[in-house]
Amino acid sequence: xxxxxxxxxxxxxxxxxxxxxxxxxxxxxxxxxxxxxxxxxxxxxxxxxxxxxxxxxxxxxxxxxxxxxxxxxxxxxxxxxxxxxxxxxxxxxxxxxxxxxxxxxxxxxxxxxxxxxxxxxxxxxxxxxxxxxxxxxxxxxxxxxxxxxxxxxxxxxxxxxxxxxxxxxxxxxxxxxxxxxxxxxxxxxxxxxxxxxxxxxxxxxxxxxxxxxxxxxxxxxxxxxxxxxxxxxxxxxxxxxxxxxxxxxxxxxxxxxxxxxxxxxxxxxxxxxxxxxxxxxxxxxxxxxx
Amino acid sequence: xxxxxxxxxxxxxxxxxxxxxxxxxxxxxxxxxxxxxxxxxxxxxxxxxxxxxxxxxxxxxxxxxxxxxxxxxxxxxxxxxxxxxxxxxxxxxxxxxxxxxxxxxxxxxxxxxxxxxxxxxxxxxxxxxxxxxxxxxxxxxxxxxxxxxxxxxxxxxxxxxxxxxxxxxxxxxxxxxxxxxxxxxxxxxxxxxxxxxxxxxxxxxxxxxxxxxxxxxxxxxxxxxxxxxxxxxxxxxxxxxxxxxxxxxxxxxxxxxxxxxxxxxxxxxxxxxxxxxxxxxxxxxxxxxxx
Amino acid sequence: xxxxxxxxxxxxxxxxxxxxxxxxxxxxxxxxxxxxxxxxxxxxxxxxxxxxxxxxxxxxxxxxxxxxxxxxxxxxxxxxxxxxxxxxxxxxxxxxxxxxxxxxxxxxxxxxxxxxxxxxxxxxxxxxxxxxxxxxxxxxxxxxxxxxxxxxxxxxxxxxxxxxxxxxxxxxxxxxxxxxxxxxxxxxxxxxxxxxxxxxxxxxxxxxxxxxxxxxxxxxxxxxxxxxxxxxxxxxxxxxxxxxxxxxxxxxxxxxxxxxxxxxxxxxxxxxxxxxxxx
Numbered sequence: 100x101x102x103x104x105x106x107x108x109x110x111x112x113x114x115x116x117x118x119x120x121x122x123x124x125x126x127x128x129x130x131x132x133x134x135x136x137x138x139x140x141x142x143x144x145x146x147x148x149x150x151x152x153x154x155x156x157x158x159x160x161x162x163x164x165x166x167x168x169x170x171x172x173x174x175x176x177x178x179x180x181x182x183x184x185x186x187x188x189x190x191x192x193x194x195x196x197x198x199x200x201x202x203x204x205x206x207x208x209x210x211x212x213x214x215x216x217x218x219x220x221x222x223x224x225x226x227x228x229x230x231x232x233x234x235x236x237x238x239x240x241x242x243x244x245x246x247x248x249x250x251x252x253x254x255x256x257x258x259x260x261x262x263x264x265x266x267x268x269x270x271x272x273x274x275x276x277x278x279x280x281x282x283x284x285x286x287x288x289x290x291x292x293x294x295x296x297x298x299x300x301x302x303x304x305x306x307x308x309x310x311x312x313x314x315x316x317x318x319x320x321x322x323x324x325x326x327x328x329x330x331x332x333x334x335x336x337x338x339x340x341x342x343x344x345x346x347x348x349x350x351x352x353x354x355x356x357x358x359x360x361x362x363x364x365x366x367x368x369x370x371x372x373x374x375x376x377x378x379x380x381x382x383x384x385x386x387x388x389x
Numbered sequence: 390x391x392x393x394x395x396x397x398x399x400x401x402x403x404x405x406x407x408x409x410x411x412x413x414x415x416x417x418x419x420x421x422x423x424x425x426x427x428x429x430x431x432x433x434x435x436x437x438x439x440x441x442x443x444x445x446x447x448x449x450x451x452x453x454x455x456x457x458x459x460x461x462x463x464x465x466x467x468x469x470x471x472x473x474x475x476x477x478x479x480x481x482x483x484x485x486x487x488x489x490x491x492x493x494x495x496x497x498x499x500x501x502x503x504x505x506x507x508x509x510x511x512x513x514x515x516x517x518x519x520x521x522x523x524x525x526x527x528x529x530x531x532x533x534x535x536x537x538x539x540x541x542x543x544x545x546x547x548x549x550x551x552x553x554x555x556x557x558x559x560x561x562x563x564x565x566x567x568x569x570x571x572x573x574x575x576x577x578x579x580x581x582x583x584x585x586x587x588x589x590x591x592x593x594x595x596x597x598x599x600x601x602x603x604x605x606x607x608x609x610x611x612x613x614x615x616x617x618x619x620x621x622x623x624x625x626x627x628x629x630x631x632x633x634x635x636x637x638x639x640x641x642x643x644x645x646x647x648x649x650x651x652x653x654x655x656x657x658x659x660x661x662x663x664x665x666x667x668x669x670x671x672x673x674x675x676x677x678x679x680x
Numbered sequence: 681x682x683x684x685x686x687x688x689x690x691x692x693x694x695x696x697x698x699x700x701x702x703x704x705x706x707x708x709x710x711x712x713x714x715x716x717x718x719x720x721x722x723x724x725x726x727x728x729x730x731x732x733x734x735x736x737x738x739x740x741x742x743x744x745x746x747x748x749x750x751x752x753x754x755x756x757x758x759x760x761x762x763x764x765x766x767x768x769x770x771x772x773x774x775x776x777x778x779x780x781x782x783x784x785x786x787x788x789x790x791x792x793x794x795x796x797x798x799x800x801x802x803x804x805x806x807x808x809x810x811x812x813x814x815x816x817x818x819x820x821x822x823x824x825x826x827x828x829x830x831x832x833x834x835x836x837x838x839x840x841x842x843x844x845x846x847x848x849x850x851x852x853x854x855x856x857x858x859x860x861x862x863x864x865x866x867x868x869x870x871x872x873x874x875x876x877x878x879x880x881x882x883x884x885x886x887x888x889x890x891x892x893x894x895x896x897x898x899x900x901x902x903x904x905x906x907x908x909x910x911x912x913x914x915x916x917x918x919x920x921x922x923x924x925x926x927x928x929x930x931x932x933x934x935x936x937x938x939x940x941x942x943x944x945x946x947x948x949x950x951x952x953x954x955x956x957x958x959x
Binding site: 108111112114115118119121122123125126128129130132133135136139140143186187188190191193194195198199205207208211212213214215217218219220221222223224225226228229230233250253254257281282283307308310311312313314317318319320322340343344347348355358359362365366369373 | 391393394397398400401402403404405406407408409411412414415418419421422472473476477479480481484493496497499500502503504505506507508509510511513514515541544545570572573574575595598599601602603604605608609629632633636637642650651654657658661662665666669
Binding site: 200201270273274275277278280289292 | 818
């Protein structure tokens with residue numbers, strides 16, 4: 100090898116290692132931002148979180164304000180959203196995966212769902228405002244909010260349920276058909292039980308996304324002046340992210356501290372939901388039996 | 390009891406059809422209100438006007454300031470997310486060993502799962518003061534801070550989609566390059582990235598679409614002053630933040646002000662829809678090449 | 681002229697005219713009567729003009745090189761190919777005189793009557809008991825819980841598995857060995873009391889000892905069932921079957937008593953295959 104060749108190799112190796120360093124540094128920078136974010140919010144807000152904070156209602160005085168109305172609103176809304184989105188989402192996924200096949204209409208629906216998954220969430224808010232709040236006359240109620248969020252998470256539920264269904268081996272279906280089972284019997288007795296952990300995990304992740312949504316709910320009119328626990332489907336409501344948004348938008352620092360406290364509670368709620376999802380997935384995977 | 394099977398199939402089909410109903414609903418709602426809007430405001434004024442003051446006594450309905458505001462913030466976000474996301478993807482795909490990948494990827498997923506209102510808080514109360522120390526002329530509301538934070542939020546999306554695209558490149562291509570004595574950097578940048586080009590571009594376009602549609606970060610940290618400018622240091626307003634601003638007020642149905650949010654929403658929908666279509670087309674083309 | 685000579689002439693003549701032909705063992709009525717069956721995957725023809733008559737309470741083997749269509753043919757007998765989109769059938773398949781591709785045929789009922797065991801055993805991720813009971817439950821075949829338990833036991837005995845599992849009926853089926861799983865799949869198929877049992881290379885994934893047990897089982901089962909078995913193992917076909925059909929490139933080349941196919945086949949192609957000159 101010529102000395103020029105050897106120099107080229109040494110130079111290229113140095114460049115390579117430098118490049119590797121830069122790429123790694125970029126990743127570390129991104130993760131560092133995550134750390135900064137967590138540290139900043141915990142530093143600002145962790146001290147604010149107390150039983151009082153969680154169970155109080157909003158007040159003009161920041162030290163006395165709490166998130167009870169928003170927390171209960173978030174949980175209530177999430178439950179109603181689940182009730183609406185789960186059967187429709189799973190039903191649609193079963194249809195597309197098990198019945199649809201290569202039919203033209205099924206492919207069109209698939210394409211449509213993929214598009215809907217990428218539509219900005221505020222557009223769903225506009226849809227909810229015009230259809231649920233105004234045309235169907237639900238007003239600014241829990242039902243309108245849950246319907247809007249259900250439409251928002253439906254594509255995610257459908258896509259993740261289809262993944263879970265697709266992971267069920269075809270030999271299981273064949274074995275069932277060969278015994279004289281009908282399509283629905285096969286789905287109900289064999290496919291769904293095996294796909295269930297995956298479906299459940301996908302559901303919880305979709306719902307945890309719904310809990311963090313702010314824009315569509317603001318658009319349908321859920322504002323933070325609701326200082327009570329929503330007690331029915333037609334009751335006005337607010338949610339944690341909106342209360343946080345409201346407090347952040349005020350100039351007083353004390354309200355900012357409240358916002359940080361609210362974020363700590365919100366993130367805590369999300370982390371517990373994700374933890375449950377992961378725990379469920381692991382538990383059902385190791386059992387292996389249906 | 391076989392007829393029950395038929396009913397079940399129709400019921401499931403109905404569920405699937407609801408998604409079509411959603412798209413139809415979005416299009417109809419946006420179209421109806423936007424046409425109502427355009428009956429009072431000429432479309433040329435709307436699309437090409439340079440002043441957006443719809444809530445004033447003497448209103449102007451030129452949407453360009455909002456569009457420019459959106460593009461400015463999204464542009465800054467892309468300057469952060471695209472190069473960093475791609476570099477991160479190259480590292481994860483070509484350099485990192487399995488253990489590193491298994492620790493880093495979930496952490497990146499966490500970044501993607503944080504509610505946007507949290508990012509908004511971070512932008513307004515941490516990043517803006519920090520930047521103000523470096524750039525004393527920086528206003529409290531500006532485009533730079535939410536732009537950077539949005540970039541960080543979108544980075545995992547770019548990274549994971551680009552990595553998927555790169556992992557789809559057949560090993561044989563890489564091995565051919567290494568066999569000729571190329572370093573990993575040369576192979577990554579000259580062989581893998583070009584081979585995964587459609588997939589990576591699809592990822593980029595999807596990221597832009599995500600940035601354009603993002604609401605809470607800008608609603609909190611970018612301001613409510615629609616302004617025709619490319620200066621990232623002053624307050625602006627994006628299309629999404631405008632919709633939030635009006636929704637927070639009490640605008641009666643059927644008024645022109647009410648219709649403005651749908652007109653702006655139509656623009657937003659068309660823009661992101663177009664971007665999504667291009668991204669999907671690119672992704673399908675890429676899959677055909679390497680399927 | 682002897683019957684077999686006449687049969688050979690007939691098959692020669694048919695081959696000359698480009699058609700495959702099958703000969704039923706003389707004197708026995710056919711349990712399955714296949715007439716001029718053509719099978720298509722989309723536009724590709726996988727089976728060409730196959731005619732064949734399978735005798736009851738005997739074992740019929742289908743042999744041939746990879747891709748010759750023997751598995752496809754087996755699956756047309758219980759319409760399992762219906763599940764694959766884009767497939768098309770021309771011709772008739774008569775079981776007990778009824779065309780199973782007729783417009784008013786109930787496929788679910790057909791699959792109860794014609795059971796199937798697959799190449800790779802596919803027990804459900806349930807207990808051993810539930811695997812066998814599944815077919816009974818969904819078809820509504822067992823009256824009471826004791827009735828169900830009796831029939832499960834009966835099937836496991838028939839599949840020569842009862843002694844090994846009777847104390848752990850509620851253990852997971854997935855914890856068994858490959859050979860046991862396959863016998864469980866046989867028990868599962870037998871539970872719905874079919875007339876016909878189709879087996880698609882049932883022992884190809886098993887070790888020699890497990891294979892031997894399956895072959896013994898087949899020999900016992902044929903007293904009560906009509907069995908059709910696809911195998912790529914010619915020695916297995918020779919050991920286990922009474923009649924053998926040789927397929928090649930989607931056509932039925934020769935169909936006769938097993939002994940004759942393996943010692944004095946009529947067609948040169950058959951002779952080349954069984955002596956190992958190709959495939």
